[in-house]
Amino acid sequence: MGRPKQFDPETAVEQAMQVFWRHGYAGTTPQCLVDTLGIGKGSLYNAFGGKRQLFDLALRRYLDAHAAAMDALLEEPGPVKERLRKTLHLLAETDLADPDRRGCLAMNTAMEFGHSDAPLTAMTRGMLDRTDRALQALVEEGQRAGEITRARDAKDLAALLLNTVTGLRVMARIESGPERIRRAIDTTVDLL
CATH class of the missing domain: 1.10.10.60 (Homeodomain-like)
Incomplete structure (x- = not known):
């Protein structure tokens, strides 16, 4: 035994x-x-x-916990733009509050490995795809409610938002304060 x-x-x-x-x-x-x-x-x-x-x-x-937390934030009740703004600000604030400024483990992994490791690339891409789908669903909800412009395809706007999410996660590792990140988030949401 x-x-x-x-x-x-x-x-x-x-x-x-x-x-x-x-x-x-x-x-x-x-x-x-x-x-x-x-x-x-x-x-x-x-x-x-x-x-x-x-x-x-x-x-x-990490990916499972991150996806569950993001889904919970995006599915809260209330106006779509405010849920989105709140989610993005919370991501940035969490990253900025970390004394080690670790950022996002998934983005760090993507930057460390790039395409050199197919299984890790697939895992991080899977998280990005899931986030993209959640953002697209939120944009579609906002378009149906008249909160978000219908002049752009929901898929295109979701791609813009995904780029914003990944960018702010990287920026938070080096920014000295929240000002630039807050401006980027608010401008992105306001442009919708």
């Missing part, structure tokens, strides 16, 4: 996500992971298969 696990795998994935988020994939060593998780290298490899497999689990956890 094997020894019982001395750690909770879900907690370990959460802790690993925080390490990868702070240091990136390349900047995270297996030793850093075992030190943070409080487990031996053997346990890391036995439980997760290795650094890459743990990164995949951590990124999936």
Whole structure:
């Protein structure tokens, strides 16, 4: 009979996500992971298969949580433009309030790996596609309600909004304050 696990795998994935988020994939060593998780290298490899497999689990956890939070914000009651503005401001404020300025783990992963890793590209693209669909649904709702112009296709406006979301997540990593990001958000929403 094997020894019982001395750690909770879900907690370990959460802790690993925080390490990868702070240091990136390349900047995270297996030793850093075992030190943070409080487990031996053997346990890391036995439980997760290795650094890459743990990164995949951590990124999936982040993507699922991010998508659920974004969906909840966009589906709140109220005028469409105000829900959108509130969501974008909350994303920016959250990123700016992070003392480590980690930004978005998905965007960080996309920038670190680009197209060099097909599975990671597929995961991050999947999140962007899901966000795009949610934004398109919101734009369509706003167009039906007369809040958002019908002069542009909802798909095109969703692409603009997705670009705004990804851009603000990157900008928040380096901006010294919220002013420029707030202006970009408000101008984008007002142009709809």
